[in-house]
Amino acid sequence: MKYSQLFGKTIRDVPKDEVSTNAKLLIRAGFVSKLGAGIYNFLPLGWRVHKKIEQIIREEMDAIGGQEILMPALLPKEPWEKTGRWTEPGKEVMFQLEGRSHKEYGLGWTHEEIITPLVKKFVSSYKDLPLYLYQIQDKFRNESRAKSGLLRGLEFSMKDLYSFHRDEKDLVDYYQKAMAAYQKIFERCGLNSLVAEASGGSFSKYSHEFQVLTPYGEDTIFYCEKCHYAQNKEIAEIKANSKCPECKGKIVEGKSIEVGNIFQLKTKYSKPFDLNYSDQDGKIKPVIMGCYGIGPSRVMGSVVEINRDDRGIIWPESVAPFRFHLLLLSENNQVAKNAEKIYNKLLDSGQEVLFDDRRDISAGQKFAESDLIGIPYRLVVSEKTGDKIEIKKRDEKKSELAEMKELLAQFVS
Ligand code: ATP
Numbered sequence: 233m234k235y236s237q238l239f240g241k242t243i244r245d246v247p248k249d250e251v252s253t254n255a256k257l258l259i260r261a262g263f264v265s266k267l268g269a270g271i272y273n274f275l276p277l278g279w280r281v282h283k284k285i286e287q288i289i290r291e292e293m294d295a296i297g298g299q300e301i302l303m304p305a306l307l308p309k310e311p312w313e314k315t316g317r318w319t320e321p322g323k324e325v326m327f328q329l330e331g332r333s334h335k336e337y338g339l340g341w342t343h344e345e346i347i348t349p350l351v352k353k354f355v356s357s358y359k360d361l362p363l364y365l366y367q368i369q370d371k372f373r374n375e376s377r378a379k380s381g382l383l384r385g386l387e388f389s390m391k392d393l394y395s396f397h398r399d400e401k402d403l404v405d406y407y408q409k410a411m412a413a414y415q416k417i418f419e420r421c422g423l424n425s426l427v428a429e430a431s432g433g434s435f436s437k438y439s440h441e442f443q444v445l446t447p448y449g450e451d452t453i454f455y456c457e458k459c460h461y462a463q464n465k466e467i468a469e470i471k472a473n474s475k476c477p478e479c480k481g482k483i484v485e486g487k488s489i490e491v492g493n494i495f496q497l498k499t500k501y502s503k504p505f506d507l508n509y510s511d512q513d514g515k516i517k518p519v520i521m522g523c524y525g526i527g528p529s530r531v532m533g534s535v536v537e538i539n540r541d542d543r544g545i546i547w548p549e550s551v552a553p554f555r556f557h558l559l560l561l562s563e564n565n566q567v568a569k570n571a572e573k574i575y576n577k578l579l580d581s582g583q584e585v586l587f588d589d590r591r592d593i594s595a596g597q598k599f600a601e602s603d604l605i606g607i608p609y610r611l612v613v614s615e616k617t618g619d620k621i622e623i624k625k626r627d628e629k630k631s632e633l634a635e636m637k638e639l640l641a642q643f644v645s
């Protein structure tokens with residue numbers, strides 16, 4: 233992609249009401265644009281990152297048997313009345329609105345009330361189970377504190393997977409698999425996540441949250457320095473400086489961001505919707521359920537909160553919008569031609585390159601913008617580099633000069 237043609241460039245002025253670091257950086261660097269509190273447009277750079285995060289999640293959900301579907305975001309009132317959630321939490325969380333003939337709707341903030349009756353249409357026998365369905369879609373929540381940029385949107389993306397089982401043992405087995413898949417997802421996104429025990433609601437003792445430590449997090453957890461056992465402060469039985477119940481290591485307190493949350497729902501939703509199946513012995517039994525959420529947009533915000541310096545973002549390679557940021561630093565036509573050639577060679581070998589081909593911008597500004605945008609490898613072509621290319625990693629000081637051949641050998645397998 234040529235930067236001269238890219239929609240959404242770096243900007244100097246961030247909206248005055250924007251206080252979060254992730255949103256400020258993402259706005260300045262041209263990844264997102266703010267529409268209102270907790271509501272953001274994703275520009276081409278930002279959407280590329282979002283899609284990479286989605287793709288990592290998709291691959292890991294498919295690997296544990298997930299089938300991708302898409303449910304509507306506009307939801308009629310009736311199924312929510314069945315569970316009582318139309319009034320409790322009701323408008324506290326759900327945007328509710330009226331259509332024609334006074335018909336009432338709400339915008340989806342979670343989808344148990346939709347998926348349970350949907351699955352009931354197709355599942356009736358033990359032969360239909362287990363079943364794992366997920367979607368990646370925008371959710372809407374009437375959040376009271378929308379001041380954390382992508383970490384807490386009124387509209388935000390969520391991957392929600394729902395699992396359906398014959399018995400609790402099968403649910404628990406799958407729950408462990410999902411936990412491992414979640415850890416892989418965050419690792420692949422460049423995030424170090426801890427699994428913290430959290431409130432399990434009325435239906436099980438604990439749920440599990442995937443928490444990323446950072447002083448900018450909204451949550452507080454107690455965790456073991458040694459084995460990483462953790463509990464959310466809201467329900468904690470352990471406290472700072474106590475001994476870890478698992479390994480006797482030291483428990484410490486830390487701020488963190490919840491990037492994922494998994495629950496054993498058991499029969500909480502299958503009961504009100506009569507989602508039952510007939511077992512091998514002919515008995516009718518309730519389907520046992522689990523649910524598993526991750527916010528890709530919150531993951532993106534978290535990656536920015538954690539991977540940055542005073543000059544800008546430092547994207548991990550796996551979710552970076554491009555792998556290379558090629559800068560042309562010359563007014564000379566011959567050098568420009570050479571840069572263009574290098575750009576095309578990289579494209580031909582399947583690389584993702586952002587090419588700052590602009591002629592009227594100073595080297596200083598290009599360097600500053602490149603650091604702000606945070607693409608992993610900066611390539612410079614100038615009069616000084618001659619036939620070679622200067623390569624520098626975003627998070628390192630040293631640079632090296634290499635020939636095109638060497639560059640390709642190093643990066644293209
Ligand atoms: P929180 O406690 O932070 O309000 P939650 O426990 O209500 O979140 P879940 O319903 O478990 O969140 O949602 C699953 C995932 O969706 C969360 O782990 C998070 O990654 C993401 N998420 C939830 N609310 C938001 C939001 N307002 N903006 C962005 N992402 C969100």
Ligand code: MG
Nearest residue numbers: 441490492493
């Ligand atoms: Mg949660």
